[in-house]
Amino acid sequence: MIDPVLSLRDAKLALDANAGRVEILHGIDLDIRAGETVGLTGPSGSGKSSLLMIMGGLERATGGTVMALGHDLTALGEDALARFRLKHMGVVFQSFHLIPTMTALENVATPLELAGAADAFDRAEAELTAVGLSHRLDHYPSQLSGGEQQRVALARAAAPRPAILLADEPTGNLDGPTGEAIMDMLFGLRDRHGATLVLVTHAPELAARCDRQIRLRDGRLDTLSEAAE
């Protein structure tokens, strides 16, 4: 068997809230193989976004281990996690999360620059052209529609050619046709670069496009199902 790119063992997450400590994930065991597309589904509050966040090192698991490409994310410091994402991961959010003080081009170039790429801007431009935004390079996020903002976010996540793409309800804030176009792009990017894609979604038809669907309920894995090819 090929080594999994993501491997969770008894992964737990508990957060301190005003009302006391809340257990969000209760010991998740999960392996995701290289090149696989995985859909995380489940009702609201089931912990699917939290699971995605600990896979990306954006949230630290409070128990168990989270291995990504052979690195234990729970053992890495804040900056080491940032460097790890820079090299290996791209993240897309429901609310796009572009930096409002930067143009589309600058937003996409930022991770490339952080990685020290000399041709950061050329690559960023190529990436934006690939998502159909060559005419919006110098626009600020506030000057773009929701669909356009999400395309910039996709370009930004994909530009450094990450091995793992994480997407947290990337079409949640978009209308049907726009969301569909974004999904086409996301899967297109994955196909072109051969990245592993983990996708959180409420939409059954999106989950159905993935190689595998994982359903969560109350912070536990509910059903494992292989999507029909």
Add this chain to the structure above:
Amino acid sequence: MSAAWRIARRELRGGLRGFYIFLICLALGVAAIAAVGSVRAGIEAGLAREGAAILGGDAQAEFTYRFATEEERSWLESVAEEVSETVDFRSMAVAGNERGLTQVRGVDDLYPLYGEVVLDPPMDIASALERRALPGGVMQPVLAARLGLRVGDTFTLGTQQFELRALLEREPDSAGAGFGLGPRTLVTLEGLQESGLITAGTLYDTQYRLRLPAGTDLEALENAAETRFAESGLRWQDSRNGAPGIARFVDRLGAFLVLVGLSGLAVGGLGVSAAVRSYLEGKLDTIATLKTLGATGRVIFTVYFIQVGILSLIGVGLGLLLGALLPLALGPVIEAQLPVPAVFTLYPGPLVEAAIYGLLTAAIFVIWPLARAQDIRAAGLFRDIAGGGMSLPRWPFLLVIAALSAVLIALAVLFSGAWALSLGAAGGIIAALAILAIMAGLVRISARRLARSRVVRGRPALRLALGAVGGPGGETASVILSLGLGLTVLATVGQIEMNTRNAISQDLPEVAPAYFFLDIQNDQLPDFLEIAHAQDGVGRIDTAPMLRGIVTRINGQTARDVAGDHWILRGDRGVTYAASQPESAELTQGTWWPDDYTGPPLVSFAAEEGAELGLSLGDKLTVNVLGRDIEVEIANFRVVEFGDMGINFVMILNEAALAGAPHTHIATLYAEEAAEGPLLRTLSRAFPNVTAIGVRDAITRVSEALGGLAAATSYGAAATLVTGFVVLIGAAAAGTRRRVFEAAVLKTVGATRGRILASFALRSAILGAMAGLVAILGGALAGWAVMTFVMEADYSFQVISALTIVSGGAVASLLAGLAFAWAPLAARPARVLRSRD
């Protein structure tokens, strides 16, 4: 309205959170103005209460060069219950080999009519000055120390010996005497008679202090005196304004400091505006929801205007409390520093003034963001339009802002009574704000350009910083405006202060003489010159005959009616005569008279002052010299540089015009510094009646006085800067939410905390340095204007002060930025980003 009120009340239930900066900004500005106004009112009340003691009598008649005539004296005695005579002049006090310049006052046995002389050891002034083996004298401790004198020792004034009976701790009428170059010595008039110091032609003033019957009409008496002795050189003063010089000074300084306070309030206004904008940004959803539910723009405006209005009242109230209590609490400390009495209590006037300024400023600065809030569309709920930039409010609001600003400026003119200064300051603040706003725009555009240029590619921290400075939203405008205005005030004060200090302490001594010698008698002059020239290290010696004269009429009309209250016409001026044109005299108009001219008296007049008085060639002036009227015709105008500290006279008459008038000579002596001490000892031993004024000492005294002034101004400017810093902290705090988000996104795409911190630090430093640069431009411009038009002195750009300001700005901004960097750096990206989903 009532719906708006109810909604506003519900919104206010959240308390003052998010409004601390608002309150501090407003309270600080109001407190500074209220405190300055209260201190000024306290001093004015003190001066008014002790007017008679400060003046030394209910009224005073003063003469220069002479005692009152029989006629004058008997009139004074006819109107007063008591008349006390004093004489005042500069001289040298000598003890052994030590000598020091002193301001001597000879008094009669009625002195002081009001108040009390405080001596150490305690005794009454009459017994301290009475003649025993020698006449008695008292002097200020600083002079006694300089001469090495202790109580019981003897000292000499002119040719008369006195016994030092006590040290002079306080004389009641010192504040009215004006600026003296030497410490005070008190002796009796009778004791001075043998000193040889009060002779015809020497420079002295006599004062006749009156104790008037209760209920005397001071105004009527003043008119009577002036009608009766209009042209005899009598100067009248009464207790309505016992220390006009000080009262005027306090008034001016107070007005100036209030204007500095107003600039502080303007900075505070920026903070208030930023706080309101940031509060409203947090309320975008509420406003959009209210609009969705049917609230009109007017209702929205009213809802938030009510809230901000209530907060403004709280802020102004806090400021008034602070401004009223501070002078009360610090009263004893302040009074100890003042040369004049002060009464510290609650003065409603200054508090009302400060409150009006505070409320108007708050209104001017909150209307802008409030007006924009009412334009928020319901669609804002569905689209992120927070970073809406700096769009203008609708024109009625702009009109209201302009009208309120005009009212504020008009009130500042009215309250300060100094219209030129007020309008200048208002113009300065508005111009500075406009320049700063333009600069903020330019900085943003350049930063944006630079962020996209190839130069910064591959330097993500720098590009992120530039992107943040140049991008939409952000704090660029508010930091550059608030910090920039605060720094501009400080830079202006710095430029003026350094230029003034330089003018006095650096420029002048290079060309200035070492000593002025006064009261050289005619028969002493040849010996004086011979002895002086024989000393080592002595260079040029200039001498001139010296008389004092008062210009009473211009072309037959009362001078003040013709030319107003010009300084030349205020009291007596030095007058000299010359047969031939002095080498240094450069004529601008007319010709010099022939050497042997004996016709009707002619005068050579200072060109600049002549122009100010509206004089032209051929005009006739009546000059009262030693009680005698001389009518002179203007023969020429000549350049006079008062700045070079040489011998300068506004008026030079032809020799024959003053022939026979008793007079003395004045000399300026240029010498190497090392030669000054021995020279002074030799000359004052040979000529005990001659008074020497060390230019270096005089400059030190003037520098000290200016230093005090500069300190007062610096405190005012510091208050402005503190407000600026508070605004800065407010801006940094308001920007925290934005930075937390940016940091989270940057971490997600792989930025380490070091890089994020570097980017934050860079952007703060860039903004601070830009604010500093603008401040330097503004400060240099304002400094130049003040030096050129107000001080009439040369201006030179002060590099060190400027560099300090720029780096200070960068550091202040950096500190404020870093103080709020922890939260963004520490936040977990997942929590930040998910909370916004």
